[in-house]
Amino acid sequence: MTLAQAISxxxxxxxxxxxxxxxxxxxxxxxxxxxxxxxxxFCARTYWYRGEKEALRPLETEELLVLAGDKSVTPSTxxxxxxxxxxxxxDTSPTYYARYVPPEKFFSGERWxxxxxxxxxxxxxxxxxxxxxxxxxxxNHPTSFVASIRVLYVAVxxxxxxxxxxxxxxxxxxxxxxxxxxxxxxxxxxEVPGGRRSDLGSLLDLSVLGGEG
Amino acid sequence: xxxAADMRDKLRRLLDDQTSSYSQGQFWTDAHLDLALDMAQxxxxxxLFDKKQWTLIDGLLKSVSGTGVVALPADYMFANSAExxxxxxxxxxxxxALYIGYPSESWDWQxxxxxxxxxxxxxxxxxGGLAADGRLHYVKRPVAVSGGSTHTEMRxxxxxxxxxxxxxILQQKDFGGTRDMxxxxxxxxxxxxxxxxxxxxxxxxxxxxxxxxP
Numbered sequence: 001m002t003l004a005q006a007i008s009x010x011x012x013x014x015x016x017x018x019x020x021x022x023x024x025x026x027x028x029x030x031x032x033x034x035x036x037x038x039x040x041x042f043c044a045r046t047y048w049y050r051g052e053k054e055a056l057r058p059l060e061t062e063e064l065l066v067l068a069g070d071k072s073v074t075p076s077t078x079x080x081x082x083x084x085x086x087x088x089x090x091d092t093s094p095t096y097y098a099r100y101v102p103p104e105k106f107f108s109g110e111r112w113x114x115x116x117x118x119x120x121x122x123x124x125x126x127x128x129x130x131x132x133x134x135x136x137x138x139x140n141h142p143t144s145f146v147a148s149i150r151v152l153y154v155a156v157x158x159x160x161x162x163x164x165x166x167x168x169x170x171x172x173x174x175x176x177x178x179x180x181x182x183x184x185x186x187x188x189x190x191e192v193p194g195g196r197r198s199d200l201g202s203l204l205d206l207s208v209l210g211g212e213g
Numbered sequence: 214x215x216x217a218a219d220m221r222d223k224l225r226r227l228l229d230d231q232t233s234s235y236s237q238g239q240f241w242t243d244a245h246l247d248l249a250l251d252m253a254q255x256x257x258x259x260x261l262f263d264k265k266q267w268t269l270i271d272g273l274l275k276s277v278s279g280t281g282v283v284a285l286p287a288d289y290m291f292a293n294s295a296e297x298x299x300x301x302x303x304x305x306x307x308x309x310a311l312y313i314g315y316p317s318e319s320w321d322w323q324x325x326x327x328x329x330x331x332x333x334x335x336x337x338x339x340x341g342g343l344a345a346d347g348r349l350h351y352v353k354r355p356v357a358v359s360g361g362s363t364h365t366e367m368r369x370x371x372x373x374x375x376x377x378x379x380x381x382i383l384q385q386k387d388f389g390g391t392r393d394m395x396x397x398x399x400x401x402x403x404x405x406x407x408x409x410x411x412x413x414x415x416x417x418x419x420x421x422x423x424x425x426x427p
Binding site: 001005008009012013014015053054057060062083084086150152172173174175176177178180181184200203204206209 | 241244245248249251252253255256258259260263290291292313315316317318331354378381382383385386400403404407
């Protein structure tokens with residue numbers, strides 16, 4: 001579904017096809033694009049937690065990052081979920097798969113200060129580990145072993161305001177309906193305070209429609 | 214055979230948008246109807262696939278075969294299952310594990326001997342670390358509802374049912390104007406029809422198999 005089609009359907013679902021409330025200007029389109037972007041991120045998170053990887057395939061990104069002694073790196077595209085971090089000493093040596101550690105454990109001092117030798121008060125697992133926090137990837141690597149990393153991650157779905165209206169929505173095509181539905185709900189809630197009087201937001205939720213929700 | 218024109222007509226009747234030639238098309242345009250039918254179609258296909266109601270969508274089930282890295286067809290929507298033929302050129306397929314993966318992921322940790330991996334625009338067939346002959350079963354993208362399109366990929370009842378979902382999408386426009394008033398809930402009809410449809414075709418399939426028994 002193209003961005004233009006998505007905006008058109010959101011307008012219909014909001015009873016807004018004649019441009020009475022939001023108008024028909026570029027600025028009005030921006031309102032819908034922002035809502036669609038938020039809805040796409042919501043759907044991406046939903047499908048991630050459901051294990052629906054096929055829906056996220058268009059967002060899967062792979063990037064090689066040179067560490068240069070750094071203990072943290074920032075991927076060029078913001079990540080939603082980091083799936084795998086592979087450490088590489090050079091092009092020919094075997095690679096190391098890093099183990100994920102939650103940030104609260106990672107920053108507790110046991111792993112982060114890897115430059116300091118293990119002691120009675122500072123334990124060290126010996127494994128190559130990473131965590132994700134604040135848009136960065138933190139590593140406990142000894143730099144002599146890992147010169148660069150390859151990060152496999154699901155990128156944040158992004159729809160810049162200048163996106164041509166003929167472009168496709170992010171995520172796989174079969175979940176575009178759910179994105180439109182969610183975007184309509186976001187804008188509906190903005191417009192109508194108080195109780196929920198609409199089916200928006202759950203109309204095209206596949207797990208609800210399929211009777212599993 | 215379902216046609217776009219039939220579905221649009223049924224949809225307008227459900228939405229009570231048939232009262233006069235003057236008003237018809239003023240409230241919902243044909244383009245809106247087509248988009249809603251398309252949204253409904255994708256949702257229904259995914260639900261029926263997840264519920265393993267494959268006999269209802271058999272026109273969408275396709276496969277692509279080849280050796281090693283094979284390009285995904287242009288109509289690929291999502292993967293179903295994969296098979297590997299270990300003794301190529303003797304064609305004897307065995308079930309393979311199927312992964313959705315990244316190019317740099319190692320093959321080493323895969324637990325299965327026979328597996329296929331969908332990566333970007335390709336699918337890779339492997340036995341261990343070696344390229345192999347394989348076959349990927351996938352669900353193709355359904356024909357879009359527009360203009361004078363005709364639809365034969367799914368059972369007639371599926372198209373009948375998805376019209377109710379499209380109606381409940383377009384009905385939101387009515388909700389917008391009459392938020393405090395009770396309006397018909399086509400979504401309830403849709404759920405009922407899906408439930409009924411899901412309980413039937415499996416039975417048909419079993420009966421077909423049983424009739425083949427001596």
